[in-house]
Amino acid sequence: MNAWTPLKKTAIAAAISAALTLPAYAQSLKDAVEMTIKTNPDILVESSQRLANDEAVKVARGGFFPKVDLLAGTGHEWSDNTSTKAAGYNDGRWLRRHEAQVTLTQMLFDGFGVSSEVGRNKARVESAAYKTLGTSEAVALRAIEAYLNTLRNRELVEITKTNLDAHLKVQDQIRIRSDGGVGRKSDLEQIDARVGLARANLVSTQAALRDAETTFLRIIGAKPATLARPTAPDATLVPRSADETVTTAIENHPILKSAHADVKATEQQREAAKSFLYPRLDLEMGAGNNRNLDGIRGENDERYAMLRMRWNIFKGGSDVARIEETTHLMREATEVKNRTQRQVEESTRLSYNALQSASERLPALREHAEKSAATRDSYARQFNLGQRTLLDLLDSENETFTASSNLINGSYLELFARYRLLADMGQLLSYLGVAPPEEANLAAK
DSSP, rough: OOOOOHHHHHHHHHHHHHHSSSOEEEEEEHHHHHHHHHOOOOHHHHHHHHHHHHHHHHHHHHHSOOOEEEEEEEEEEEESSSHHHTOOOOEEEEEEEEEEEOOOOOOOOOOOHHHHHHHHHHHHHHHHHHHHHHHHHHHHHHHHHHHHHHHHHHHHHHHHHHHHHHHHHHHHHHHHHHTTTTTHHHHHHHHHHHHHHHHHHHHHHHHHHHHHHHHHHHHHHHHHOOEEEOOOOGGGSSSSSHHHHHHHHHHOHHHHHHHHHHHHHHHHHHHHHHHGGGGEEEEEEEHHHHHTTEEEEEEEEEEEEEEEEEEEOOOOHHHHHHHHHHEEEEHHHHHHHHHHHHHHHHHHOOOOOOOHHHHHHHHHHHHHHHHHHHHHHHHHHHHHHSSOHHHHHHHHHHHHHHHHHHHHHHHHHHHHHHHHHHHHHHHHHHTOOOOGGGGGOOTTT
């Protein structure tokens, strides 16, 4: 027999058609989060801030190095002094003046101002790195929520279609009976009304799915393709009590670590403000090749190496005010850190409670769905035997649909609660195996 039978040709054509209609690629949850981390504007903003702070450290360190200044100038100078009078110019003298000087200044002591400024900017780098990590964790959680919400709405659309198909099937049965004169008009009106409701439900769930896919595109940066429901994080990752979970969160939460670094930055800023109360000592070395200075024609060269001490004794109280200003900024940063810690604790406890409630509720929702489906199947058989009314059958179908919807919503709520708790503990990206941006690493640069 020829291998290219009509049956095989049909099967191959169907396979090709199916392949052409499939999305170009599949997205796992990890793929979606990795794409989000690489392209999300919120994360890129924080990464840029970290890089800017890296450069600020280099700027501050420049204060430790010598400063070299060049000066050059030429022009006309009028002088009337003892030198010009001694040379016979009683009414002053015009000369063309030339200057060329180089000065090297090396700071020897500045009241620890430069070292404090370096410490302040290092703390800012630390804060920015942890903030980048914290933003990455938060954005990753939003990406997971968008991913799971798209999956959830796709499942809801499928069961809504199944619900509509079931109603259409019953509608056909009732119409056949009505056309045969053995059915009641009220039954036909009842099933027509229920079919209309089922269609309306489908329109609503499809609209919700489109909204979810739009959110997916905004957060992740790509349209959802073939999505796969991820495996739930292992229950062993969740501490045994809310208090243990809070302790882990306070130790690991990157935003709280960023707040601690901000406190260190203000402490160093206060030390830098104190530096203005100390004298400043510099080593200055210079050389000048000048001509026609102060009315005296000819060379006027110089070479020098000096220690110079400068000490501002009074500046209208601004130095003391600057110290007080930085003291208040330090207290402000401390209270921001305390507020952040309270927020982390609150969010972690709420996440822990949400997970506990969702986990405890899920078995009941699953039992409700299973029992409702079994009841619906029994009612369908009994309806065909004339032992159940149409209203009984439709109510059981509606009960099954509601129970299935509640089970889908509940299962995704429980799944998301696990990821949310991991994010509160600062462990979401590490669990997913997704690397944060390089700028979130303190060792970077």
